[in-house]
Amino acid sequence: MLTLHHAPNSRSSRIVTLLIALDVLDQVEIRLTDIPRQDGSGARDPNNPHPEGKVPLLITEEGEMIRESNAILLYLSDRFPSEFAPQVGEPGRGAYLSWLFWYGNVLEPVYIHHLSGLSHRLLDITFRGMPEAVACLAAGLEGRDFLLGDHYTVADLLIASPFLWFSEATPDVPVIRDWVARCAAQPCIAQSATFDAKAAQEMGLSVA
Structure with a gap:
């Protein structure tokens, strides 16, 4: 087990x-x-x-x-x-993997730097900043309910998680706020x- x-x-x-x-x-x-x-x-x-x-x-x-x-x-x-996740060889697998690792490699470091008030040229060059991360997320959600299309996946579960923990930190961008609300409404979140x-x-x- x-x-x-x-x-x-x-x-x-x-x-x-x-x-x-x-x-x-x-x-x-x-x-x-x-x-x-x-x-x-x-x-x-x-x-x-x-x-x-x-x-x-x-x-x-x-x-x-x-x-x-x-x-x-x-x-x-x-x-x-x-x-909840496309398997190897299925459509959307590449986007799925990209979003999972974008979270760990970009969004979470940028988010922590932002909350900590840290600013340095090397951080900006390596990770970019919160505005760029928000723009990337907003672009990925444009015209769709969830990151991979019309249904909730593991990518949404992971990337929405910091905004579900700290709702006040959710970017003031309608497409992102609406997506966070849809993620929050998933039964597995309340359970x-x-x-x-x-x-x-x-x-x-x-x-x-």
Whole structure:
């Protein structure tokens, strides 16, 4: 059985959301773990084998560790084929892969730099900036409901996640705001929030 090391209300919540969407939550052992939080609460769990003490961490039946949200999402969407992700050889696969890795390689670094107020020429050259990231996302959504077309996919789940966590940070661009609202309305989002609320209660956490 697959094993997911998961901290409620964290980046690993995206993985739980996908497992719920795929209806395979019962095929993965969820091990709840603590992590250091931005507000100073929490601590590294010595039982979490992630080399940096982070989440998410997925361990396969063969004992291999898979780190990073986009890598885990890709692994799971390939392992459990569904309408939520195009498979190898299917139309949209290239766009799907591009959006998954654009998130990790561009959007999240740019987003963190923006929130931190960091500005440097080297950062701008390497990642561009928030205006360029917003323009790229808006262009990808123009004329469509979701990033790959007319239905919600893993790419939407991943890329919308920071705007679902911090709605005030959602770019004031109609096509993006409408897309975030459509993503928020997906049943798996509410179901994942319920799962995390119960998990946090079990752990005695008071995270929002």
